Amino acid sequence: MNIGQASATSGVSAKMLRYYESIDLIPRAGRTEAGYRVYSAKDVNTLRFIRRARDLGLSIGRIKLLVGLWQDRERLSADVKRVATEHVAELDSKILELTAMRDTLQVLADACLGDHRPDCPILHDLEGGGRAPTQWAP
Amino acid sequence: MNIGQASATSGVSAKMLRYYESIDLIPRAGRTEAGYRVYSAKDVNTLRFIRRARDLGLSIGRIKLLVGLWQDRERLSADVKRVATEHVAELDSKILELTAMRDTLQVLADACLGDHRPDCPILHDLEGGGRAPTQWAP
């Protein structure tokens, strides 16, 4: 299987295939005489695993861990779960952060008339006059 | 005011001050004989505006728009509001995306025993067997 086929059947772009190889997320692919990368069905399986993990927002680092665990028959499910829950925690904190931003901005936008006049609570708040709805950066 | 003072009183790092200048988010600062950048209290005010905008997650591009509107006494609040609501929409879609990831992963993690045995629904799902809880990337 060429890189194009592997890409099409795994959902990982050829560009990313080469990149993943360069950062040792996947082993170096075999080559034909001409230097073309060759992939097996098993490789494609791993790639699909990786793509799904990325769809869940996991970082390359954590995916590396998960692939390792996946291929280790002696693994402890506790280890897998820990990686997952760490990521859930990160997602949660990111969601909280974004939600706080959105809520603040939504309140300001709601208070803005959005007409032909220049007065606008959004700018007023950013200017720092009314410090109440602004984020306090700890 | 030197860059260090401006940084300390605005909450924007000196590194970022130079960067913002290089991308024309702020005008080129004046210089002393020796080449040191000089900032006025008004400059610091603008920097605070920018920092607050970044705290709300606005991109540099949108901040550039907002700073322009802020300094334009003929502005329409409608223009300001539009920039804000566009960002709110982006935040919302990002939040939805992250929330979907978190929910999927949380379900899987909850179903994982997390003990000394290797069996784990997380890996099983990533492997693609049980395709139900996985994301379909459209």
Next chain:
DNA sequence: AATGGGGTTTCCCACAATGGGAAGGTCAAG
């Protein structure tokens, strides 16, 4: 005056993960 410590300058590198594109080699069908 000399020296030292702290501030400043520019320039380059790094991150995470992905895409774009150029220049050149290869394969298969016509």
Next chain:
DNA sequence: CTTGACCTTCCCATTGTGGGAAACCCCATT
């Protein structure tokens, strides 16, 4: 054999931030 589709490597860009080096500047204390 030519053409078009595919592959290779290498470089660049993104976003916004930080790190660090080499050189220069300012001020105060010996």
